[in-house]
Amino acid sequence: VYRDVLRQVPRESSALRLLGVVELQRSNLDEAEKHLSRALKINPGSADTHYFMGRVFWDRKRSDRAIFHLNRCIELDPGHVPALVSLGCAMQEKGDPNAAIALFERALTFNPNAADAWYNLGRACQQLGQPERALACYDRVLAADPQRTKVMFHRATTLGLVERDVEAIAQFDRLLAIDPAHAEAWLRRGQSLLRQGREDDSL
Numbered sequence: 001v002y003r004d005v006l007r008q009v010p011r012e013s014s015a016l017r018l019l020g021v022v023e024l025q026r027s028n029l030d031e032a033e034k035h036l037s038r039a040l041k042i043n044p045g046s047a048d049t050h051y052f053m054g055r056v057f058w059d060r061k062r063s064d065r066a067i068f069h070l071n072r073c074i075e076l077d078p079g080h081v082p083a084l085v086s087l088g089c090a091m092q093e094k095g096d097p098n099a100a101i102a103l104f105e106r107a108l109t110f111n112p113n114a115a116d117a118w119y120n121l122g123r124a125c126q127q128l129g130q131p132e133r134a135l136a137c138y139d140r141v142l143a144a145d146p147q148r149t150k151v152m153f154h155r156a157t158t159l160g161l162v163e164r165d166v167e168a169i170a171q172f173d174r175l176l177a178i179d180p181a182h183a184e185a186w187l188r189r190g191q192s193l194l195r196q197g198r199e200d201d202s203l
Contacts, residue, residue: 013038013039013040013042013043013046013049014039016035016036016038016039016042017035017036017039017046017048017049017052019035020032020033020034020035020036020039020049020052020053020056021052023035024052024055024056024059027059029056029059029060032052032056033053033056033057033060036049036052036053036056037053040053045076046076047072047073047074047076047077047080047083048073048080050069050070050072050073050076050083051069051070051073051080051082051083051086053069054066054067054068054069054070054073054083054086054087055086057069058086058090063090063093063094066086066090067087067090070083070086070087070090071087074087079110081107081110081111081114081117082116084103084104084106084107084110084117085103085104085107085114085116085117085120087103088100088101088102088103088104088107088117088120088124089120091103092120092123092124092127097124097127097128098128100120100124101121101124101125101128104117104118104120104121104124105121108121113144115141115144115145115148118137118138118140118141119137119138119141119148119150119151119154121137122134122135122136122137122138122141122151122154122155122158123154125137126154126158131158131161131162132162134154134158135155135158135159138151138154138155138158139155142155147178149175149178149179149182152171152174152175152178153175153182153184153185153188155171156168156171156172156175156185156188156189157188159171160188160191160192160195163195165192165193165195165196166196168188168189168192169189169192169193169196172185172186172188172189172192173189176189
């Protein structure tokens with residue numbers, strides 16, 4: 001559909017952006033970058049196009065270019081929640097969890113129900129040695145979506161770190177009922193069982 005639009009109106013920036021997004025979802029990064037670059041030349045003030053270009057560069061492991069485009073997106077649209085969360089993740093990857101937390105919290109001021117912001121805020125708090133705050137963030141996500149296995153795993157792991165092993169085991173059991181092939185969950189569950197003195201159950 002977007003290609004048909006471009007044949008009729010070759011300088012239609014929104015069609016170019018959407019075509020770039022489709023290629024990004026297919027992991028065709030060269031094509032995604034080509035279409036998004038063309039879209040930005042036509043309309044350099046599109047926050048969404050800068051956001052998706054940031055995603056392309058992040059997938060290319062070119063973090064500086066990704067951060068540039070995410071920052072530009074936020075300059076154009078200060079309440080762009082996906083960009084705030086993505087930039088927070090980039091800051092966390094670069095070893096600055098405090099900057100990441102500020103960005104996740106900012107995202108939540110615009111959308112208090114942004115699950116990705118709550119999840120990544122929890123991860124950053126966990127990295128800073130704030131397990132209770134991390135657990136509160138994970139609980140917020142799971143209250144809305146109880147079967148998000150990635151969040152279940154990190155919640156259970158955090159419970160294990162603060163030696164709330166009975167709760168950790170119960171959380172691992174819920175996760176493994178959904179994903180019985182989750183090897184690391186089995187390992188961490190076994191560690192919690194050992195701390196409970198349940199050696200036979202951990203085998």
